[in-house]
Amino acid sequence: MAILMLLEAISLSHRYADGSLGLDGCSLAIRRGSRNALLGANGSGKTTLLMHCNGLLQPSAGSLRFAGAPLDMSRAGLAALRRRVGLVFQNPDRQLFSASVVEDVSFGPLNLGLDEATVRGRVDEALAAVGMAEHANRPVHHLSFGQKKRVCIAGVLAMQPDVLLLDEPMAGLDAAMQHELLAVLDRLAGQGITIVLSTHDVDFAYRWADDIHLLAAGRCLAAFAAAELPAQAAALKQAGQPLPAVVALQGALAARGIAAGAPARSLDALLAQLSLEEAR
Amino acid sequence: MAILMLLEAISLSHRYADGSLGLDGCSLAIRRGSRNALLGANGSGKTTLLMHCNGLLQPSAGSLRFAGAPLDMSRAGLAALRRRVGLVFQNPDRQLFSASVVEDVSFGPLNLGLDEATVRGRVDEALAAVGMAEHANRPVHHLSFGQKKRVCIAGVLAMQPDVLLLDEPMAGLDAAMQHELLAVLDRLAGQGITIVLSTHDVDFAYRWADDIHLLAAGRCLAAFAAAELPAQAAALKQAGQPLPAVVALQGALAARGIAAGAPARSLDALLAQLSLEEAR
């Protein structure tokens, strides 16, 4: 079991310079190749935790392990870590600081010290992976919000990480853009990249994740396979999260003997189940 | 009918300096005292339309009418318009000038030429209306995103407008903050203020609005009472919007004679309807 864990946090605490506690004894384990949602309200410590995983913040107490070994906080150790664990921030305008798409995506691989031909290849690959190949030479400030977000992801992918951390990737995206971004994430997960994203949307976490890690007040209250979420009502309540709408609905319907099959994890799935029953 | 319309846009077009078309023959009418959602994907022209309503942009073609009269684009005419039509932008960091909450809220009413005592009264009222009275003396940079947003709204309310325009007010807010902001908007609507907000979230528009105006590619594809939304599937599809989940579900259930009452406009309402039927 233990060797499967790619990333582990062990009672991690972090106190910010202003004295506030960002994390307070948070423990968590990420399986290699899994899709993880860190679920919590604003201020529950999601971003702080992600920044620890990438070595951008150092724990005040507790420790982190990557691929079984404790994090090496030396300059070289951090560089190696950041190559393998990529972090995509919430606000693309802060992450895209270069003039053109290509220039921005090449920032990471150039910092790895790769030669120009390799970098060029990786940039093309990364842009293709997020479906932005045809926008390669456009200036960043002409892109839509959703496109910027995908360029941010490409900028991290170009470093070929094992783990992709995303802070609130769905925030600010309209329905169509969310759909596109999900397709990108599904493709990456299919390639074996471990994905950890933070969200405050329980419906989304339930629909998308393999594992859900429930955060509140700087602690991980519970971690469970997404399929087991309906049994976690108490923990969800403690974290200030409602039960996903689909769980409540299916519960109400099951009471009347409708849609009493396998738990649906999205309203679409529930609808599909309903129309299937109808057809029978 | 016509005299009820507080704000009307008649085949409004706007071409930006870079040649792109922000609006393309957009027509729309806002009833006095109603709650309106401009629903559209990013880039559909929502912000551009809102900026026209406040006189910040001038139409390349078409015209606007406020309270039955065409907009007067003279300096005095614009000042009178902006007193009656307040606009709250999406990003608080781009509209709060002063680090002091009280100072910033006093900016608009002072520009109206009111005396200091009146302004002080209005500032207090506006801050109370958005629930920020106890934060009046904190600096803006110590406030949370949601609190800043409410200060922005107070800054417009202090001018006592008839119409409140809000650009994507829910963006970036978590569930708790959204809840608070909605309570503020409900209170204002209850006082007879006409509210127009832009959103890309069809579930929210359906739940909240009286009237929905569907925007796509700079045009208003359709405008209808929110209650009539289930009949507008074609228009929604054309605008790239999904049908609200609750509509699809209730449709599927109604086919089996369940929850066949009045259309529920949110999943909570649907659940309530189900448990009511259960109880009977």
Added chain:
Amino acid sequence: MHIMEGFLPVDHAIGWSLASAPFLAWGVHSVRRQLQAQPEQRMLLGVAAAFAFVLSALKLPSVTGSCSHPTGVGLGALLFGPLAMVPVGFVVLLFQALLLAHGGLTTLGANVFSMAIVGPFVAFGLFRLGRRCGLSLAVCVFAAACLGDLATYLTTAIQLAWAFPDPAGGFAASLLKFGGIFAITQIPLAISEGLLTVLVVNTLTRF
């Protein structure tokens, strides 16, 4: 390097304030006239002042390995012109005194003179001169930022040497002393700042 609060004798403090005042008045007057033609400039200069303040708090990776802070004097003068930089620089220096206790109120006149008047005018003048001589943009920007920086520090050294002449060698020896202290720390910084400004202008022209 800001001269700290209370460091200058009273006659020097007043003298430098009087020397800076007409430039400040001129700058305010010119900005006011500009605002009548282009009201949106009001916000621009305010935001630029905030930019300059934040820039001066950034740590610059210096060639010698020690960390220092860019002054932004050259960049500001190139972007907004030296005359607008006087009120902007005045506000930035006032804020540095009030928010960071860098510099002070009694020494504000002297600090404004070196950092908001001499630096920007030298930088801008060199840039114009270089362009007229047909030098490349990069060379002109580097010279403007680097020498604008050095002119600022030379002015500060002169101000200090004038106020505190050497007991043995007088003004000249004192200038050598303060200039020497500054030369060690400021020449690498000026070079870093010149390079940084070239990078910035290069990037800006591509946006």
Added chain:
Amino acid sequence: MLIEQAAYANRWRGVSPAAKAAFALAGLLAAFAAVSPGAALRLALCSAVLTCVGAGVPAGLYLRVAAPAVGFLGLSCVGLLVAVDPDSGWRWAPEAWPQVAALAGRSLAALAALLGLVLTTPLSDLIALLRRLRCPAVLLDLMVLCYRMLFVFSQAVHEVRTAQQARLGDATLRHSLRSLGQLTANLALQVWQRALALHLAALARNGDGSLRFLTPQFAHAGRDTALAVLAGGGLLMLARWPS
């Protein structure tokens, strides 16, 4: 920013800024009027104790804020105690000691007066005070906008730098300088975008001239100022008191 932190959180936050400014002015005058280095040091100590005990500013924070200026003072004083002779090189100059002592006393007293003001008064209150003192509107507008936007920019700087670090932007010295160049250019570009957005936001609220705001009111301004003038007089007497 430590000063900012203390300015909003001290016990004298509600005291009229006019009173605090009058007291600080008296402190500055007293620093220059001090009869001896000892008198100046007494002044500095008196101001510092008042700020820490009276206004409740933590002493540790006070020292950290004062440290860079005190460092500058120390370095300069060492410089002044060295004489450079064109012929014989450098030597210690003990004869400069009285001058250096006076300079150090004056600087510390003046610094303490400045700190007494800025650690107890938020900058927006000081700007409002300047407004009442009829400072030119152009400068007031600059100050108000600068004060608001510097926090917006600081946050942007912090976020961009973090994002650059996450992609190894600080791998080598050359990379760091390049990253900083990109950051600065990006920020410089934001100057125009943010200025335009603020301009539109001002127009939307009928603002097309100087920015006008309410000035804050303080409950006991008259009493506070009278007390401050008295206390300031005390400081001046302390400065002239022979030791």
